[in-house]
Amino acid sequence: AMAISDVGLPGEVPWKKMSAEELENQYCPSQWGVRLRAEEALRTYSQIGIEATRRARATRKSLLHVPYGDGEGEKLDIYFPDEAAEALPFFLFFHGGYWQSGSKDESAFMVDPLTAQGVAVVIVAYDIAPKGTLDQMVDQVTRSVAFVQKQYPSNEGIYLCGHSAGAHLAAMMLLANWTKHGVTPNLKGFFLVSGVFDLEPIMYTSQNVALQLTLEDAQRNSPQLKVAQAQPVDPTCRVLVVVGQFDSPEFHRQSWEFYQVLSTRNLCQGEWKASFEQLHDVDHFEIVENLTQKDNMLTQIILKTIFQ
Numbered sequence: 001a002m003a004i005s006d007v008g009l010p011g012e013v014p015w016k017k018m019s020a021e022e023l024e025n026q027y028c029p030s031q032w033g034v035r036l037r038a039e040e041a042l043r044t045y046s047q048i049g050i051e052a053t054r055r056a057r058a059t060r061k062s063l064l065h066v067p068y069g070d071g072e073g074e075k076l077d078i079y080f081p082d083e084a085a086e087a088l089p090f091f092l093f094f095h096g097g098y099w100q101s102g103s104k105d106e107s108a109f110m111v112d113p114l115t116a117q118g119v120a121v122v123i124v125a126y127d128i129a130p131k132g133t134l135d136q137m138v139d140q141v142t143r144s145v146a147f148v149q150k151q152y153p154s155n156e157g158i159y160l161c162g163h164s165a166g167a168h169l170a171a172m173m174l175l176a177n178w179t180k181h182g183v184t185p186n187l188k189g190f191f192l193v194s195g196v197f198d199l200e201p202i203m204y205t206s207q208n209v210a211l212q213l214t215l216e217d218a219q220r221n222s223p224q225l226k227v228a229q230a231q232p233v234d235p236t237c238r239v240l241v242v243v244g245q246f247d248s249p250e251f252h253r254q255s256w257e258f259y260q261v262l263s264t265r266n267l268c269q270g271e272w273k274a275s276f277e278q279l280h281d282v283d284h285f286e287i288v289e290n291l292t293q294k295d296n297m298l299t300q301i302i303l304k305t306i307f308q
């Protein structure tokens, strides 16, 4: 089969040497599970998310469908710990689904174990494609973070977590210009779970039918290309890049290369306090499904980071 492109240095951009079919497969997470077949893996993920959300809404104090902007899709859900407190850490979650599926209403996976330890959890909705463009989604996520800071100015830290496409949106917040939002959020940590940080290969997959990314869109929205020029907001802010053992080689490469660029001393002084973790025995979906469990490795890493 024809390679997508023959330009680029060999070894540096392995995806450019792949056939269209191979690239499609590398960027189809449900093909890589070891326990369930594709449709079953997606159905299980959705069922666990729906059940966790039902439970969170039934058992936790919450504010649901709170508008963070004027748009119909600009809503977020806040779940609170049982004990009222003035100052809480806030954990914001951005769901995945390749910027074209998923919703906040089936993504409250981590609410139970985090609120039980005194963390407020915010599940953020954004306008997925084709309604929303990538630039609009990045702007919405930026405004959702600014909104939480404005509503809870005495928060004990804002932690951003995203999965897959949501990890991309969270990573874009490393580049945000907060001055035009009238507030600097108290960002203390990023948890980037099985993310995509260089969007160019996505252009050559079926995902781009809905996304319609041009090369300029992809480059402008690729934290992999832009983060070296960004200023760390707070030198103590941690960035954890995590990928599942059974994520595809391309997902492993995306996470590893993003961690590498974060750990490289950059032009604007300093570097991010980044770490990299490959989580044992989980695929692209189990890595998030397991956040419903308090004794899960990633849940423990998140709690340790928040309460260190």
Ligand SMILES: N[C@@H](CC(=O)c1ccccc1NC=O)C(=O)O
Pocket (backbone or CB within 6 Å): 028, 029, 030, 031, 038, 042, 045, 096, 097, 098, 099, 102, 163, 164, 165, 166
């Ligand atoms: N169509 C994709 C679905 C997918 O990628 C996905 C689904 C739910 C949550 C995250 C996902 N991936 C990245 O955003 C697949 O079959 O794997």
